[in-house]
Amino acid sequence: MKPGRVILMGAGPGDLDLLTRKAVRALLAADVLLLDELVCADLVELAPRARVMRVGKRGGCRSTPQDFIQRLMRRYALQGKTVVRVKGGEALLFGRAGEEIAFLEAAGIEVELVNGISAGLAAATSLGISLTHRGHCDGVSFVTAHTHDGTGPDWAALAKSRTTLVIYMGMQRIEAVCAALLAHLPGGTPAAVVQWASTPREARLVTRLDTLAGAAREAGMASPAVILVGDAIGQARRRSTAGAEPAQRVLGAA
Structure with a gap:
């Protein structure tokens, strides 16, 4: 099976009006949506066909382990799905995107990046x-x-x-x-x-x-x-x- 892809997307600080058109297109294409803790709950309405999984990470609170999130992305991408990993703010700023990019590319999975407002x-x-x-x-x-x-x-x-x-x-x-x-x-x-x-x-x-x-x-x-x-x-x-x-x-x- 041809591998799918993972899109690492910054959803901005919470106001959905701040999403880019590119972010909206990514959400519409999503088969699987992995949502961080601080992402606006209404964002899921922009991904009508996606399976939604909440993988919250927040300081001082019980969080989903980083290695588990990475394995989830790899699993679904290797099934040929489009996985959108949605992070609050900007994915490339304190969002552990570097770790995820390296992990996914080592598995031969295409990674796309969509910026958000920090x-x-x-x-x-x-x-x-x-x-x-x-x-x-x-x-x-x-x-x-x-x-x-x-x-x-x-x-x-x-x-x-x-x-x-x-x-x-x-x-x-x-x-x-x-x-x-x-x-x-x-x-x-x-x-x-x-x-x-x-x-x-x-x-x-x-x-x-x-x-x-x-x-x-x-x-x-x-x-x-x-x-x-x-x-x-x-x-x-x-x-x-x-x-x-x-x-x-x-x-x-x-």
């Missing part, structure tokens, strides 16, 4: 800021607080990089993240948390680095959320204190 970009949109505002930074660094070996990133180097920091998977250890950055950045450095970016559940907190952890805990903010740190975040303050769309809640501002 939660970090959706968070910046919500705050109304440019992550690369040239008056405030030299670029942007996307980083995970949950590294593979558990040691954490080089916060000192990141603090000195003069880039806007967009930190994923950091809410469980937000106190440690803030403490590490405060060893190298002023306490008044603008900072924010955006939870459930782009969805009706979205919440935004804009403050400063030395109060971020406490304010986020007091507001009950938790994953899925993105932490943003840097001078460019200061541009969000006026917009946040002025109010938000009806579907959003502004939890605080410096």
Whole structure:
């Protein structure tokens, strides 16, 4: 039997209007749909003929093992099916796509990639800021607080990089993240948390680095959320204190 194919698709942060036309075509072609935990539930309506399997992975929660997900993709692809592995955000950004591509290609399976909007970009949109505002930074660094070996990133180097920091998977250890950055950045450095970016559940907190952890805990903010740190975040303050769309809640501002 001729092998099928696997499509690794980023579904974006939750707003289905942000899906690309290419993503919609992939969903329509799907025989098997493997859905991550944070993918919008309504997305399955765009894959009317697919068998839907939920393979949730979420920090601090019981998750489907990565090797099991990879074996599922291989199994169905070798049966000649089109498998669409749907990940929240962007598949190529902290989505373990590299591991999956290598595993599938070693089995002789064709892999296609469909990009999605990352939660970090959706968070910046919500705050109304440019992550690369040239008056405030030299670029942007996307980083995970949950590294593979558990040691954490080089916060000192990141603090000195003069880039806007967009930190994923950091809410469980937000106190440690803030403490590490405060060893190298002023306490008044603008900072924010955006939870459930782009969805009706979205919440935004804009403050400063030395109060971020406490304010986020007091507001009950938790994953899925993105932490943003840097001078460019200061541009969000006026917009946040002025109010938000009806579907959003502004939890605080410096």
